[in-house]
Amino acid sequence: MKRKIVNIIIGIVMILVAIAFTLVYVNTNKGKILKSTGTWYYTDNYSIENGELNVSKTNAIIDLPGEGICKMSVKWDNITMPGALPLMTITKENGDVVAWISGDSVNSELEFKVDEAANYIVESNYYISGDEFKEAIEIIDKESASKIIIEEDGSFDGFTDFGKEGEWTTQYEVDVNFSAAGGNFKRAGAIIGFFIGLGIAVIILAITKNKGEYKEKYDERQTLVRGKAFKYAFAVAIVYFSMLGIFAEADLLQKFSISGLIISGIIISICVYASYAIWNDGYFSLSTNKRGLLISFGFIEIANIVLMIISFVSGMIIENGKFSFFLCNIVSSVVFLVLFIIILVKSIIDRRED
């Protein structure tokens, strides 16, 4: 009785700790702007003479701290009517354009996904013909460029002053806001869910186990079988983790989350142990309720399949082009299915032998 109470208390404490962690984590990270990016003011001067464009422009470098969403609003303020249209690009230091916005409207907003902490260059380029303007967008974004219609007179979207000679000054205000990605919530949720599930399992086991069932009894043959099962599982673990280390060192695992592969290896080793022990009648102790365990395995399998479907549908299974930690759900689903089938087949064989 004392042990039962202790186990229930342990389970409750685990759940409470997980809930407390959730509350603290969500409150400190929800909608958090990790960097106060502020507002930049630019002034670009350019002149058009004899069909030639001369530009004196400024650009800015913004430092975005990590994965998240960046929102920019741009307000163009032309001192005089320009002879060129600006195209503002947000570029990584390696030259990759992550977002763009054209200056054909006075106020524009854009939002783009930031996948890594880096310096991003904000600059405007100017175009004195509609065709040049369209070509520049085509390099960055073919789909959007295909929707741009340059009229026969060379105008675009009502802008008719391409190439108008003179000196122009353009001022614009760029307001940048950055918010952290929700990816951390998913990982935190997975960890919290694990501890809540573990806590619930401890409580259920404590409530449903009868006195005497705590000390599991295995006969001498079963002990031998379990020893062999541990040996085979250990061997599989050694081989798996050695290969994991070698492949990781050779950079062959870029498409996978290493933490997911590590947990998958542990799950596979457990599968080897359990499969051998179940098949050779060494898994269940003399006091184990086989039917109860079969039902539990069935529920766990269903839960894993549901989690697997959710991770596929929500896109959590692939993060930044590689299999995420949720790869474990796939492995876990397969393992529990295998164990469920083995237990079922063994039950049928045992019934025939009776």
Add this chain to the structure above:
Amino acid sequence: MKNLKLKSARAALDLSQQDLADKVGVSRQTINAIEKGDYNPTINLCRDICKVLGKTLDELFWEEEI
């Protein structure tokens, strides 16, 4: 090698494998493995089985010389 002596001694007392296993304190599959010859029990288990079936070690576990 199959242990037919054990099987017949068990049948003589009208005991199923499960019944014998419960009385001896092992799993049914262990009794099955011993009868099939898939497992060699320790001396302690042999003694426990003999006690339950009322036989001697020689009667149940000694191999007949051909």
